[in-house]
Every structure is written in C-alpha cells, then in structure tokens.
Amino acid sequence: MRSVLPILTVVLAIIVLWYGATVALNAQWTRDQAARAGVEVGFSEIVRDTLAQTRPKLPAPHQVAAELYQSTWVEEVFGRRGIVATGTLSNRSLIYHGWVTLSATMLGFAFGTGLGILLAIGIVHSRAMDMSFMPWAIASQTVPILAIAPMVIVVLASIGIKGLIPKAIIAAYLSFFPVLVGMVKGFRAPDAMQLDLLRTYSASRARTFWQLRLPSSVPYLFASLKVGIAAALVGTIVGELPAGASAGLGARLLSGSYYGQTIQIWAALLAAATLAAGLVVIVGAIERVVLGRMGMRS
Amino acid sequence: MKDLSGAQTVIEAKGVGLVFETGDGPLQALKDISLTIERGEFVSFIGPSGCGKTTLLRAIAALEYPNEGTLTVNGMPPDKARQSRAYGYVFQAAGLYPWRTIAGNVQLPLEIMGFSRAERAERVARVLKLVDLDGFGKKFPWQLSGGMQQRASIARALAFDADILLMDEPFGALDEIVRDRLNEELLKLWAATSKTIGFVTHSIPEAVYLSTKIVVMSPRPGRITDVIESTLPRERPLDIRDSAEFLEIAHRVREGLRAGHAYD
Known part of the structure; x- marks a missing residue:
C-alpha cells in the first residue's frame, strides 16, 4: 500500500489547516463574549474556547468527529430510538439519513445511466438525433439544478408523487449527462479500420453495435459512471433541501442551518463526502475487474 | 468467365x-x-x-x-x-479485439456469418495451424508479438474460405x-x-x-x-x-x- 502515505500526508495537512482556520474564524466571537463580560483573554484561552464552542462558525475536526460518532454508533446502539432498542434505524442517526439519500441516489443513478446510454445509442446511430438532441442535452445542464429542483418536487407532489421518486428524478437529471457524453464518445471510439473490417463481413448495424461499439465503449462507460454517481448524489441532496423533506442528508443540512447547528451541518457534509467517495471507489473496483476480464487493463 | x-x-x-x-x-x-x-x-x-x-x-x-x-x-x-x-481483407494493423482471445478474434467473421459452433471450432483450429499459431488460441492479443498478431489477422481473413x-x-x-x-x-x-x-x-x-x-x-x-x-x-x-x-x-x-x- 504505497498510496497510504501520500493520502495520510494530505489528510494531516487538511486537519492542521482546519484547526488553524477554526481558531481564526471563531476567535472574534470569543473576544466579543470576553469584552461583554469585561474580562481579558489570553491567546491560550482563545484557542481553548474556539475549539469548544457549541455553535462555532467553523467547528473543529474533533467536534465533527464526535458528532459523527454520536449520530451513528452511539445513536443506533445506545439510543432510545436506535436499531438495538427498536429494530429500526433511528431518525436521528446519520446512518438512517445516509441510507435515505443513498437509496434515492442509486435509483436516480440507474435511471440516469440507462437514459444516458439509450440517448447515446440514438445519437450515434441517427444523424438527426445527433443534430437535434445534443444541444438540448447541453442546455439542460446549464440550468442551475437549485432552480429546477424545487419545481420538480412541487409539481410531482401536486400529482401525488412524493418521497423517493422526485429526488431520484433530480439525481437522474444530473447523472445522465456525463454518461451521455462519455458513451457517445465511447460508441464512436472504434476507428475507421475496425468499422471497415466489419463492413467486409457485411455485418449489420446491430452486429456492429454489439460486437464492436459496445465493448469498445466500456472504458468510457466507467469513466462516465464515476462522474455520474457523484453527480447523482449531489442531485439527491439538492432534492432534499426544498419543501421541507424530513429525511436524508440534505434535510440534515437544512435543519442544521435552520437552528445554527454548524457541527451537525459539517457532520452531514462529511457523511455525504464519505458516501460519494465510497461510491466512486466501488465503481472503480468494478471497473478494474471488468476491464481485467476484457483484457483491457486500465 | x-x-x-x-x-x-x-x-x-x-x-x-x-x-x-x-x-x-x-x-x-x-x-x-x-x-x-x-x-x-x-x-x-x-x-x-x-x-x-x-x-x-x-x-x-x-x-x-x-x-x-x-x-x-x-x-x-x-x-x-x-x-x-x-474475399477476406487484411488491414495494415492487425486490429484484433483486445477483449477477445485469438481464437475468439478468428471466429468473429464466422459468428457474423452464422456458422455453427462446431464448424467454427474446426475452422479456427485449421486456420490457426495454417498461419502457424496453433496453441495460441486461448491467448489474448496483448500476449502476442506484432508479427503474431498480424498472422492472427490473416487467419481471421482466411477463416471463412474466401x-x-x-x-x-x-x-x-x-x-x-x-x-x-x-x-x-x-x-x-x-x-x-x-x-x-x-x-x-x-x-x-x-x-x-x-x-x-x-x-x-x-x-x-x-x-x-x-x-x-x-x-x-x-x-x-x-x-x-x-x-x-x-x-x-x-x-x-x-x-x-x-x-x-x-x-x-
């Protein structure tokens, strides 16, 4: 594991910078409090106080870590509503909220990937679709998702669709695009010579697709999937922000910001980042296995 | 004629x-x-x-x-x-599919032209022998030298007896x-x-x-x-x-x- 050392170095550097920023950003509040109480504070007192505020501008890493531990392990194992006590996940735990977000992400990702691949097949085989559809696909991504998400949620809620599906649709909206672009490129990856070879066999377009275009596109597919799955997670979280969703990492972020619980916000952020990293790593692992089996080592 | x-x-x-x-x-x-x-x-x-x-x-x-x-x-x-x-056509580059074995590549035209499984196997064995590649059928293209890859592509062009x-x-x-x-x-x-x-x-x-x-x-x-x-x-x-x-x-x-x- 040669890669561990560089990663640890980077993590360490981030933590050091983070602590520095914590002290710098929270110091003002500490000084204001001291001034109001009419006491003088020294540097060491400032440092001690800035790292232990209840509503800091920027919580210290150990505060976020403690919150993560509290809202996962402690909540589920020892909590009144935890899985150990009730048999179901506690609605106060990040595991529960993470699962809500993950399930919508996976559904949206599956939707988006399927849609992206189907559109790419159409675009590669039909010049009319290539000319007509691609500009719309690009335009769709220039509209800020934050502007569209509330409308999708509200419109779908008005026709009785709530919960998982609206979030998954927003996730799909974000994740189909990288898959579409990657797969158009992937399906067009075979060079003229390889296409000519199949022409010498009088192979049909369907044959050419299954035997040549599809296998050639696999490396592109996985590159797109990594971008797409992260985009799906972002889409889901954005979908959880409006209209008072009660569950999911996005809802956690929103309730944290309502009540000024910065530690909770950061814990949810970190959980989301970990989830995204985990998903990308899983896609990467599948990629290595599949490409290895196909004789194309990445 | x-x-x-x-x-x-x-x-x-x-x-x-x-x-x-x-x-x-x-x-x-x-x-x-x-x-x-x-x-x-x-x-x-x-x-x-x-x-x-x-x-x-x-x-x-x-x-x-x-x-x-x-x-x-x-x-x-x-x-x-x-x-x-x-006709069978041989290009400047071997153009073998990296995801198929040598035998798999040679039988590509046979699959497209609808030869039976048994006949494919028989023909692949015969043409690989013809280009002096018998025993390499299960190898993948990257395991072969450039000259051997080109011989495999000739075998592919010969497979359907044009x-x-x-x-x-x-x-x-x-x-x-x-x-x-x-x-x-x-x-x-x-x-x-x-x-x-x-x-x-x-x-x-x-x-x-x-x-x-x-x-x-x-x-x-x-x-x-x-x-x-x-x-x-x-x-x-x-x-x-x-x-x-x-x-x-x-x-x-x-x-x-x-x-x-x-x-x-």
Missing part, C-alpha cells in the same frame, strides 16, 4: 475512375484503371503514397465506390461479391526481419490454398519477391503505369532475391515508378 487460355478471370476493371469530394474540391484518386486478375495470381500494387493503390484495393472490396468504368469481382459487382463472401485475399500493406508496420519471415510464410500459404491475392505495398523487394504480377501505379491522378508479369518460378526461397532475374524485375519496377514521377 473463361477466356481462351482456360484461365478464370476473378477481378476485372475497365476504365475505372474514382473521385473523392474533399474540402479543397474533387480529388481524382483513380483514373482510367483497366486490369484483369486471373484465379490463383498473386498481384502486388506498388507506388508512392497517394497513387491510389489502397483506394483500388478498397474499391475491389466495395469499401469505396468508383464513379466511372466497370469493376467486377467473380463476375459480380463488388458489393454483391462481398455479400457472397468473395477465394480472394486482399491485403493492404499488411506487414508495413513490422520490422524487416519479421517481414521477411512473414513474406516467406505468405508464399507457402498461397501455395497451400491456391487463393488469388491482391497485395498493396510500397516495398519493391517485397512486391517482386511475392508476386506473379506487379501493378506499378503513380499519383495525381492515380493510374497504372506498368504491369509486370513476373518470370520468377512459383517456388521462391528467400535467397532468390539475390538472383539476376530478381534484380532485373526490381529494376523494371523502379523504372516504372520513376516514369510515373516524370509527370510531376
């Missing part, structure tokens, strides 16, 4: 012309090409780049379509001939030692299968060593400047290349190429 001598005409071109529409206007790639190739001949097309030798081969394979004249393969228009599996083998600078990307060996093997293969071979090259020794007929071409517009019937025997050891007869034919090819350039 029998003529008086009893030889069978396989490929016949009469006044073939082909124009590419390019961004800079029309480009005359082939002009007034007339040529007859008999069954069992080994015909080389030689000339500088841009002389249309590859275009001519591609037109025979129905990968390009002439604008003028008539071109027939086995007495049929080229696309009909292609549909009746008249009478004509069209080869577009098949050994152009290989080093000279490998190329010599493959040339020798190609002659053995030709003797063993009695196929008609069309072979594009820009190497004079290669053309003279392999061919029974050498078609010398020149560019702008692509046309035939000389057709040389080789007087060398069919049995050709590599050292025939030092014989006076060989050098004489090579000299005539060189003269033909030079004559083509006089128009510039």
Whole structure:
C-alpha cells in the first residue's frame, strides 16, 4: 500500500489547516463574549474556547468527529430510538439519513445511466438525433439544478408523487449527462479500420453495435459512471433541501442551518463526502475487474 | 468467365475512375484503371503514397465506390461479391479485439456469418495451424508479438474460405526481419490454398519477391503505369532475391515508378 502515505500526508495537512482556520474564524466571537463580560483573554484561552464552542462558525475536526460518532454508533446502539432498542434505524442517526439519500441516489443513478446510454445509442446511430438532441442535452445542464429542483418536487407532489421518486428524478437529471457524453464518445471510439473490417463481413448495424461499439465503449462507460454517481448524489441532496423533506442528508443540512447547528451541518457534509467517495471507489473496483476480464487493463 | 487460355478471370476493371469530394474540391484518386486478375495470381500494387493503390484495393472490396468504368469481382459487382463472401481483407494493423482471445478474434467473421459452433471450432483450429499459431488460441492479443498478431489477422481473413485475399500493406508496420519471415510464410500459404491475392505495398523487394504480377501505379491522378508479369518460378526461397532475374524485375519496377514521377 504505497498510496497510504501520500493520502495520510494530505489528510494531516487538511486537519492542521482546519484547526488553524477554526481558531481564526471563531476567535472574534470569543473576544466579543470576553469584552461583554469585561474580562481579558489570553491567546491560550482563545484557542481553548474556539475549539469548544457549541455553535462555532467553523467547528473543529474533533467536534465533527464526535458528532459523527454520536449520530451513528452511539445513536443506533445506545439510543432510545436506535436499531438495538427498536429494530429500526433511528431518525436521528446519520446512518438512517445516509441510507435515505443513498437509496434515492442509486435509483436516480440507474435511471440516469440507462437514459444516458439509450440517448447515446440514438445519437450515434441517427444523424438527426445527433443534430437535434445534443444541444438540448447541453442546455439542460446549464440550468442551475437549485432552480429546477424545487419545481420538480412541487409539481410531482401536486400529482401525488412524493418521497423517493422526485429526488431520484433530480439525481437522474444530473447523472445522465456525463454518461451521455462519455458513451457517445465511447460508441464512436472504434476507428475507421475496425468499422471497415466489419463492413467486409457485411455485418449489420446491430452486429456492429454489439460486437464492436459496445465493448469498445466500456472504458468510457466507467469513466462516465464515476462522474455520474457523484453527480447523482449531489442531485439527491439538492432534492432534499426544498419543501421541507424530513429525511436524508440534505434535510440534515437544512435543519442544521435552520437552528445554527454548524457541527451537525459539517457532520452531514462529511457523511455525504464519505458516501460519494465510497461510491466512486466501488465503481472503480468494478471497473478494474471488468476491464481485467476484457483484457483491457486500465 | 473463361477466356481462351482456360484461365478464370476473378477481378476485372475497365476504365475505372474514382473521385473523392474533399474540402479543397474533387480529388481524382483513380483514373482510367483497366486490369484483369486471373484465379490463383498473386498481384502486388506498388507506388508512392497517394497513387491510389489502397483506394483500388478498397474499391475491389466495395469499401469505396468508383464513379466511372466497370469493376467486377467473380463476375459480380463488388458489393454483391462481398455479400457472397468473395474475399477476406487484411488491414495494415492487425486490429484484433483486445477483449477477445485469438481464437475468439478468428471466429468473429464466422459468428457474423452464422456458422455453427462446431464448424467454427474446426475452422479456427485449421486456420490457426495454417498461419502457424496453433496453441495460441486461448491467448489474448496483448500476449502476442506484432508479427503474431498480424498472422492472427490473416487467419481471421482466411477463416471463412474466401477465394480472394486482399491485403493492404499488411506487414508495413513490422520490422524487416519479421517481414521477411512473414513474406516467406505468405508464399507457402498461397501455395497451400491456391487463393488469388491482391497485395498493396510500397516495398519493391517485397512486391517482386511475392508476386506473379506487379501493378506499378503513380499519383495525381492515380493510374497504372506498368504491369509486370513476373518470370520468377512459383517456388521462391528467400535467397532468390539475390538472383539476376530478381534484380532485373526490381529494376523494371523502379523504372516504372520513376516514369510515373516524370509527370510531376
């Protein structure tokens, strides 16, 4: 594991910078409090106080870590509503909220990937679709998702669709695009010579697709999937922000910001980042296995 | 398609012309090409780049379509001939699918043409033996050298028993030692299968060593400047290349190429 050392170095550097920023950003509040109480504070007192505020501008890493531990392990194992006590996940735990977000992400990702691949097949085989559809696909991504998400949620809620599906649709909206672009490129990856070879066999377009275009596109597919799955997670979280969703990492972020619980916000952020990293790593692992089996080592 | 001598005409071109529409206007790639190739001949097309030798081969394979004249393969228009599996085509690069084994690559045309599983296996084994690759069927392309990959691609072109083998600078990307060996093997293969071979090259020794007929071409517009019937025997050891007869034919090819350039 040669890669561990560089990663640890980077993590360490981030933590050091983070602590520095914590002290710098929270110091003002500490000084204001001291001034109001009419006491003088020294540097060491400032440092001690800035790292232990209840509503800091920027919580210290150990505060976020403690919150993560509290809202996962402690909540589920020892909590009144935890899985150990009730048999179901506690609605106060990040595991529960993470699962809500993950399930919508996976559904949206599956939707988006399927849609992206189907559109790419159409675009590669039909010049009319290539000319007509691609500009719309690009335009769709220039509209800020934050502007569209509330409308999708509200419109779908008005026709009785709530919960998982609206979030998954927003996730799909974000994740189909990288898959579409990657797969158009992937399906067009075979060079003229390889296409000519199949022409010498009088192979049909369907044959050419299954035997040549599809296998050639696999490396592109996985590159797109990594971008797409992260985009799906972002889409889901954005979908959880409006209209008072009660569950999911996005809802956690929103309730944290309502009540000024910065530690909770950061814990949810970190959980989301970990989830995204985990998903990308899983896609990467599948990629290595599949490409290895196909004789194309990445 | 029998003529008086009893030889069978396989490929016949009469006044073939082909124009590419390019961004800079029309480009005359082939002009007034007339040529007859008999069954069992080994015909080389030689000339500088841009002389249309590859275009001519591609037109025979129905990968390009002439604008003028008539071109027939086995007495049929080229696309009909292609549909009746008249030829196997070997490209400059092996172009093996990295996700298929060597056997898998060789049976690709057989799958597309709908051969049964048992027949595919039998044919793959036979052609791999023919190109001296038996035992390599289960290997993947990256496990083979460039020369072996090109032999596998020749096996792929032979797998469905086309009478004509069209080869577009098949050994152009290989080093000279490998190329010599493959040339020798190609002659053995030709003797063993009695196929008609069309072979594009820009190497004079290669053309003279392999061919029974050498078609010398020149560019702008692509046309035939000389057709040389080789007087060398069919049995050709590599050292025939030092014989006076060989050098004489090579000299005539060189003269033909030079004559083509006089128009510039």
